[in-house]
Amino acid sequence: MVQNIRVRFAPSPTGKLHIGGARTALFNWAYARGRGGKFVLRIEDTDPERSTFENEVAILQGLRGLGLDWDEGPDVGGPHAPYHQKDRIARHKELAQVLLEKGWAYRCFCTRERLEVLNQELTAKKERLAYDRRCRGLAASEVEARVAQGEPFVLRFAVPDGKTAFKDLVRGDVVFGNEEVEDWVMVRSDGNPTYNFVVVCDDIDMGITHVFRGEEHLVNTPKQVLLYKAFDSAQPEFGHLPLMLGTDKKKLSKRTGDTALQDYIDRGFPREAIINFLCLQGWALDGATDIFSLEQFVEKFDIKDVSKAGAVFDIDKFMWLAGEYIRTGTVESLADASLPFVVRKGLATADELKARREWYLAVVAGVKERVRTYAELADQIAYLFVDDEKLTYDEAAEKGAKKHERRVEILRTFLDWLRPQIAHGVQPEPLRNAAKQWVADNNLEMPALFQPLRCALTGQAGGPDLFDTMAWLSSARTLRRIELGIERLA
RNA sequence: GGCCCCAUCGUCUAGCCAGGCCUAGGACACCAGGUUUUCAUCCUGGCGACAGGGGUUCAAAUCCCCUUGGGGUCACCA
Structure with missing residues (x-):
C-alpha cells in the first residue's frame, strides 16, 4: 500500500480550463484530501507556441473558484519547485542524456519530409502508421559524423520487444503489445522535450504516486510505463477517468455545448x-x-x-x-x-x-x-429596470392578455379603483386582499384581471405575485404601465 | 483501418468485484393530476433499461466467450 499519496493535476495553459479537466482536478484533489495525501499542481507549458500566462492565471483562478487548493504549485511553491515544466527543461535534457547513454534512446536524423513520405507509403499499403526505426541501428561513427556536421536530429525512445502492462484503478489490468508502441519522439530537433517524456520525468522527480487523468491518455500510458522502466523507477498507480461526452456521445466539444x-x-x-x-x-x-x-x-x-x-x-x-x-x-x-x-x-x-x-x-x-x-x-428581473415606455411584451404574455375580450374595460376600471389605493405607496398584503375582493365584486374570473395586468406590468406571462411586483415598481410606474397597457392591449 | 477502452431506462447512475434479497432502485427529462392570480416551487402518480447470442451454474444484470454497437487514439500538441 502506498504510504504517502501524492497526486497531481497538470493542465496545459494553451486555452481555457476544460470542464472535463476541472473534473479531473476535482477527483485528484478529493483523492488526496480524503486520505491525507498531497495535491500538486503543475503547469505543462512545454508548448511555447500556444501557452500563455493569461491562460495559466485563468486556470488557477478557476480551480480556486471551485474551492480546490494545492499543497504545491506554481504560485505556492513547494519542495519540488519549479512547477512550470518549461523551467525544468535543464533537468529533462539531463535525463534524456541519461537514456541516450543507456541505450534507451537514439538520435534520429529523418527529416519531416521523409516521415511524410513514409506515412504516405504506409497508408497506401494500409499498414500501421509508425516510425520505421531507420535510425535506430545507425553506427555510432555515422551518428557522430552527422552530429558534427550539424545535421538536425530528434531523440527517439527505443521501444523494446515484449508487452507492457499496467494496473488501472478504474479499468483493471491493461496490456499493450510493444509492437504497437512506436519509437516516439522524446526530444524535438530544437532541443525541447515532448509531453510524454517530461510528464514522466516530472512525475518521478515529484514523487507522484497516483496518476488520474482522462481516458484519452490511456494509449499514452504504455510509452510512459516503459519510461519508468528505463529510469528504473517504480510505476505509479494509474486511473483513467471516463470521458465526458457531448449529446452526440463523442468527446465533449464546442459543437455540442460549452466546454470551458x-x-x-x-x-x-x-x-x-x-x-x-x-x-x-x-x-x-x-x-x-x-x-x-x-x-x-x-x-x-x-x-x-x-x-x-x-x-x-x-x-x-x-x-x-x-x-x-x-x-x-x-x-x-x-x-x-x-x-x-x-x-x-x-x-x-x-x-x-x-x-x-x-x-x-x-x-x-x-x-x-x-x-x-x-x-x-x-x-427575469430585467423588466423592472427598463423604461415604462420601452417595456416589451412577450408573445405569450400578450396572447394571454388578449384572450380576454373585456381587457381594456377591466384594466380601466381597475386603474380607477387602484389609483387611490396606492396613492401613498404599495402595501402588497392588504392590496392583494382588496383586489381579490374587487374581482369578486365585479363578478370576474381572476385571470380576466390578472393576465392583462401582468402583461402590462411585466410584459411576461408568468412571474412573482403581482402585488409584490407593484411594490417593486412603485406606485407611479405601476399606474403608468397600466395606462400604457390599456393603449397597447386595445 | 490497427491498437486500446466501454456497454443497465432518452440522460446521470445504484446493483456487478464477493451469482440468489432485482417482478432491476434513485435522479434529470417527459406525461398526467393536485396546489397557486400566472409562472416557478412543492406534492402525487405514470412512462421507461440489464445490446444480441452462446456457455458455466440448482440459480446470471452480475462469471466466461463470441457478435454487434459506441468511443478513444494513431503529431517534432498536451
Missing part, C-alpha cells in the same frame, strides 16, 4: 452546483443521493468506484442542480452572487444596487424559486 469551466461560471451556475454536477459525471455517492457537499464527496470518493463508461453531459440535469442550490441557499447569498450578472446585463450599476439593497433583496426573494442560474435571474 469559465463558460458555466459566466452562465451563472453556482459553484457548488458545478462541483456537485462534476462529481456525478462518472461517480455516484450511494446511488440515491444526487445532492451532496464537497466534504461528503471527499469523505466518500474512491477512484475504484469511478465508472468506466463515458458520461454524457446532461445540461438539463445540470440546470436542475443549479436551481436546487439557488433555492436552498439564502436570499442574501443569491443577491450577492447575482449582482454582477445584473450589472453585466446593463440593468443597473453595482452602486445603485447596493444603495437599494433592501429593495434588491425583496426582488431576489421574489424570483428565487423561479431561477436556476444567476443569468436567468438577471433576465
Whole structure:
C-alpha cells in the first residue's frame, strides 16, 4: 500500500480550463484530501507556441473558484519547485542524456519530409502508421559524423520487444503489445522535450504516486510505463477517468455545448452546483443521493468506484442542480452572487444596487424559486429596470392578455379603483386582499384581471405575485404601465 | 483501418468485484393530476433499461466467450 499519496493535476495553459479537466482536478484533489495525501499542481507549458500566462492565471483562478487548493504549485511553491515544466527543461535534457547513454534512446536524423513520405507509403499499403526505426541501428561513427556536421536530429525512445502492462484503478489490468508502441519522439530537433517524456520525468522527480487523468491518455500510458522502466523507477498507480461526452456521445466539444469551466461560471451556475454536477459525471455517492457537499464527496470518493463508461453531459440535469442550490441557499447569498450578472446585463450599476439593497433583496426573494442560474435571474428581473415606455411584451404574455375580450374595460376600471389605493405607496398584503375582493365584486374570473395586468406590468406571462411586483415598481410606474397597457392591449 | 477502452431506462447512475434479497432502485427529462392570480416551487402518480447470442451454474444484470454497437487514439500538441 502506498504510504504517502501524492497526486497531481497538470493542465496545459494553451486555452481555457476544460470542464472535463476541472473534473479531473476535482477527483485528484478529493483523492488526496480524503486520505491525507498531497495535491500538486503543475503547469505543462512545454508548448511555447500556444501557452500563455493569461491562460495559466485563468486556470488557477478557476480551480480556486471551485474551492480546490494545492499543497504545491506554481504560485505556492513547494519542495519540488519549479512547477512550470518549461523551467525544468535543464533537468529533462539531463535525463534524456541519461537514456541516450543507456541505450534507451537514439538520435534520429529523418527529416519531416521523409516521415511524410513514409506515412504516405504506409497508408497506401494500409499498414500501421509508425516510425520505421531507420535510425535506430545507425553506427555510432555515422551518428557522430552527422552530429558534427550539424545535421538536425530528434531523440527517439527505443521501444523494446515484449508487452507492457499496467494496473488501472478504474479499468483493471491493461496490456499493450510493444509492437504497437512506436519509437516516439522524446526530444524535438530544437532541443525541447515532448509531453510524454517530461510528464514522466516530472512525475518521478515529484514523487507522484497516483496518476488520474482522462481516458484519452490511456494509449499514452504504455510509452510512459516503459519510461519508468528505463529510469528504473517504480510505476505509479494509474486511473483513467471516463470521458465526458457531448449529446452526440463523442468527446465533449464546442459543437455540442460549452466546454470551458469559465463558460458555466459566466452562465451563472453556482459553484457548488458545478462541483456537485462534476462529481456525478462518472461517480455516484450511494446511488440515491444526487445532492451532496464537497466534504461528503471527499469523505466518500474512491477512484475504484469511478465508472468506466463515458458520461454524457446532461445540461438539463445540470440546470436542475443549479436551481436546487439557488433555492436552498439564502436570499442574501443569491443577491450577492447575482449582482454582477445584473450589472453585466446593463440593468443597473453595482452602486445603485447596493444603495437599494433592501429593495434588491425583496426582488431576489421574489424570483428565487423561479431561477436556476444567476443569468436567468438577471433576465427575469430585467423588466423592472427598463423604461415604462420601452417595456416589451412577450408573445405569450400578450396572447394571454388578449384572450380576454373585456381587457381594456377591466384594466380601466381597475386603474380607477387602484389609483387611490396606492396613492401613498404599495402595501402588497392588504392590496392583494382588496383586489381579490374587487374581482369578486365585479363578478370576474381572476385571470380576466390578472393576465392583462401582468402583461402590462411585466410584459411576461408568468412571474412573482403581482402585488409584490407593484411594490417593486412603485406606485407611479405601476399606474403608468397600466395606462400604457390599456393603449397597447386595445 | 490497427491498437486500446466501454456497454443497465432518452440522460446521470445504484446493483456487478464477493451469482440468489432485482417482478432491476434513485435522479434529470417527459406525461398526467393536485396546489397557486400566472409562472416557478412543492406534492402525487405514470412512462421507461440489464445490446444480441452462446456457455458455466440448482440459480446470471452480475462469471466466461463470441457478435454487434459506441468511443478513444494513431503529431517534432498536451
